[in-house]
Every structure is written in structure tokens, then in C-alpha cells.
Amino acid sequence: MIMKTRKPSEELKLYRSLNMRMDLSDEEVKYCWSLEKGFEGEQQFDAWLMNLPDSENWVILNDVLLEYNNTTFQIDTLLLADESLYFFEVKNYEGDFFIDEKGRWYTLTKKEIKNPLLQLERSKSLLRQLLQSLGIHVHVEPYVIFINHNFHLYLAPINPSIIFPTQLKRFSKKLPVKPSNKKSLQIAQKLMSIHLEKSPYTRVPDYTYDQLKKGILCNSCHSCDLQFIGHHILECTRCSCREDARAAIIRSVEEFILLFPNKKVTTNAIFEWCEVITSKKVIRKVLSERYTCIGYGKSSYYVES
Ligand SMILES: [Zn+2]
Structure with a gap:
């Protein structure tokens, strides 16, 4: 049972939008691409997990943002079943990587990347302390999953918490077969109740309303190349994807609110923002x-119900 589904993060939505509406720096484009790739990897892991025969028996929470001792930490996937809590950090790294003698992780071009084992260790420690403070006693099993089949790590450490793509099939046999029980459900509900909605992100490019290209973004390829083809239908000239105009307008209003939380949502503002709706x-x-x-009248504006 999926108790919390995965959606693109606000940060990814913001970058997707800005990437199509203005010229981002090379650094920002790379960052946007890494967010996109990370999300893609998480979705692949979700699909893999949900295809396993016992998946119906588990309680699954995706993208959980928690806080302990004023420190926030995010967990890609939480799985509760059979008196245990499994948590997964999913990495969609592609290409060749190596670890140096000090345990630092690099791409073959010598660009250092964050050590995923340290990230896992940090989340594990914070999660354990948080659970303890809530009076929850449960066995915790942390894993970092490398989902991309084109990933290779030279000098890989022997560490049971790391699951490489070629090990995924065997790893699936380690996952619980006993279904989740009342306790699993209670733990999941408790974690859901303290999940933080707003993720603190700091790397937002500078932008102004005037600077951004107006128009509705395609729901599929995110381009700005939509045209009206009648009967309230919009079509993307780039990927031919079609969408009901109402759904597209609502999506654009949400994007407008995300980009400009201090601007008022008025008919005129949205008319100008959507552009393609005449x-x-x-x-x-x-x-x-x-x-x-x-x-x-003219001073009216709209807020979320
Ligand atoms: Zn498109």
C-alpha cells in the first residue's frame, strides 16, 4: 500500500519552469538536470518495487521530509513490514566512478561527488534518534540503491548497505514476505503526521516576472510551444502531446503561485501569464x-480553497 506517493519536488518544478522561461547559467542547467535525473531514478525504483510480488503487503512512504534536533533530512523511500523499517536512498548515477584511499567519491574525470554512504549514515542516525524520541522501537535497515545499469564503481567497498544494479534481483529476496501489521501502519501514520511539506532549498536562481517567457508549458516535454487547436484542447508543437485547456490553465496557475508567491492571482495576471489562451x-x-x-470587480483575486 502506498501511503504517500511521489511527486516532483517544488525545487524541481521551479527549475523546470525557469529552465524553459529564461536563460539559466550552465551551472544552474546542470543542477536542474541532476534534479530531473534524480527524480527519474526514484520513479524507476518505485516501479521496480511495486512490481515485486509482496509489494501489496508493505506500507510505503515516498519522499518523506523529517526533522530532528533542528536538522532536516529527507528519505527517498520508506518501507514498513514485518516489524522492520527499511529506508532507501536512491541514486541514479551514470558512468564510471571511483573511491580514493580517503573514502572520497569521484567521477572518472576527478569531480568529487557527495559520499552517498555518509548521507545514508547521517539519515540513519537522525531517523533512529527521531524514532527513539517518539517512543517507537523498530528495527531499521538502511540501503543506498544504485538504480542505473550504466553505473560502475571502481574499488567498491564490501558494504551490505550498498545495492548495485546487478544485485537488485537478489536483494529483492531479502525484503520482507510477512505483511505489514498494525504497528507498521501506526508508525507510518506517525511519520506522515510529522512530515514537513516545505523543503528548504537555497539554490534558487534570481528571476523577475518581466524576465520570464510567458505561456503555458507542455505537461509532457515542458516546452513553451503550445497552441490552441479548438474544443478547449491545447497541442504541443514540439511533442504533439494534447491537453485539456482547463487542466493546463490550473497547472499554470500553480506554477505562477510557485514562482511568485507574493503576486495576486487575478484574471488579468493569469491571462497574461498563460498567453496562449485568448x-x-x-x-x-x-x-x-x-x-x-x-x-x-477589478480588485478581486483568487486564493486556494
Ligand atoms: Zn511537449
Whole structure:
């Protein structure tokens, strides 16, 4: 049972949007790409996990953001079953990597990357302390999963917490066969109740409203190349993906709120932001159906219900 589904993080959504609407620096584009790739890897792991015969028996929480002692930590996947809590850090690294004599991780081009084992150790320690403070006693099993089949680590340490792509099949036999019980469910509910919604991210590029290209982004390829083809349908000229205009407008309003949390959502603002929608009436209708209108006439604006 999936108790918490995975969605693209706000940070990824923000970068996706800015990457299409303005010129990001090479560094920012690389960072955006790494977020995208990380998300892709997590989705691949989800698909792998859900295809296992016992997956129905487990309680699964994805993307859980927790805090202990003023330190936040994120866990990609939590699996509860049979008196145990498994947690997974998923890495979608691709290419050749090596570890030096001091235990530091590098790409073959000598670019140092964060040591995933240290990250795992940190999360494990914080999670254990958090569980203890909540009076929860459960066996914790941490793993870092390398999901990409094109990943290779030279001089790989022998560490049972690391699962390489070629070991995934055998690793699946280690996962619990006994179903989750009442205790698993209670632990999952407790963790859900203290999950933090807002992730603190700091690496946001500078941008202004005027600087950004307007228009609705394609839901599939995220390009700005949508056109109206009638009957309330938008089509992407780049990937041919079609979408109902109402859904596309709502998505764009959410993006507008994410990018400009201090700007008011008005019919005029969204009309200008969506660009491709030629009727203010359509915008007003979607806004009034989906959001709550505050005030009257020209000064009215919409807030989330
Ligand atoms: Zn497209």
C-alpha cells in the first residue's frame, strides 16, 4: 500500500519552469538536470518495487521530509513490514566512478561527488534518534540503491548497505514476505503526521516576472510551444502531446503561485501569464471553479480553497 506517493519536488518544478522561461547559467542547467535525473531514478525504483510480488503487503512512504534536533533530512523511500523499517536512498548515477584511499567519491574525470554512504549514515542516525524520541522501537535497515545499469564503481567497498544494479534481483529476496501489521501502519501514520511539506532549498536562481517567457508549458516535454487547436484542447508543437485547456490553465496557475508567491492571482495576471489562451472569460471561469474569489470587480483575486 502506498501511503504517500511521489511527486516532483517544488525545487524541481521551479527549475523546470525557469529552465524553459529564461536563460539559466550552465551551472544552474546542470543542477536542474541532476534534479530531473534524480527524480527519474526514484520513479524507476518505485516501479521496480511495486512490481515485486509482496509489494501489496508493505506500507510505503515516498519522499518523506523529517526533522530532528533542528536538522532536516529527507528519505527517498520508506518501507514498513514485518516489524522492520527499511529506508532507501536512491541514486541514479551514470558512468564510471571511483573511491580514493580517503573514502572520497569521484567521477572518472576527478569531480568529487557527495559520499552517498555518509548521507545514508547521517539519515540513519537522525531517523533512529527521531524514532527513539517518539517512543517507537523498530528495527531499521538502511540501503543506498544504485538504480542505473550504466553505473560502475571502481574499488567498491564490501558494504551490505550498498545495492548495485546487478544485485537488485537478489536483494529483492531479502525484503520482507510477512505483511505489514498494525504497528507498521501506526508508525507510518506517525511519520506522515510529522512530515514537513516545505523543503528548504537555497539554490534558487534570481528571476523577475518581466524576465520570464510567458505561456503555458507542455505537461509532457515542458516546452513553451503550445497552441490552441479548438474544443478547449491545447497541442504541443514540439511533442504533439494534447491537453485539456482547463487542466493546463490550473497547472499554470500553480506554477505562477510557485514562482511568485507574493503576486495576486487575478484574471488579468493569469491571462497574461498563460498567453496562449485568448479568452479572459475562459480564464475567469477556470479560476472561479477551482479557487476562492476574494473581493469584487477589478480588485478581486483568487486564493486556494
Ligand atoms: Zn511537449
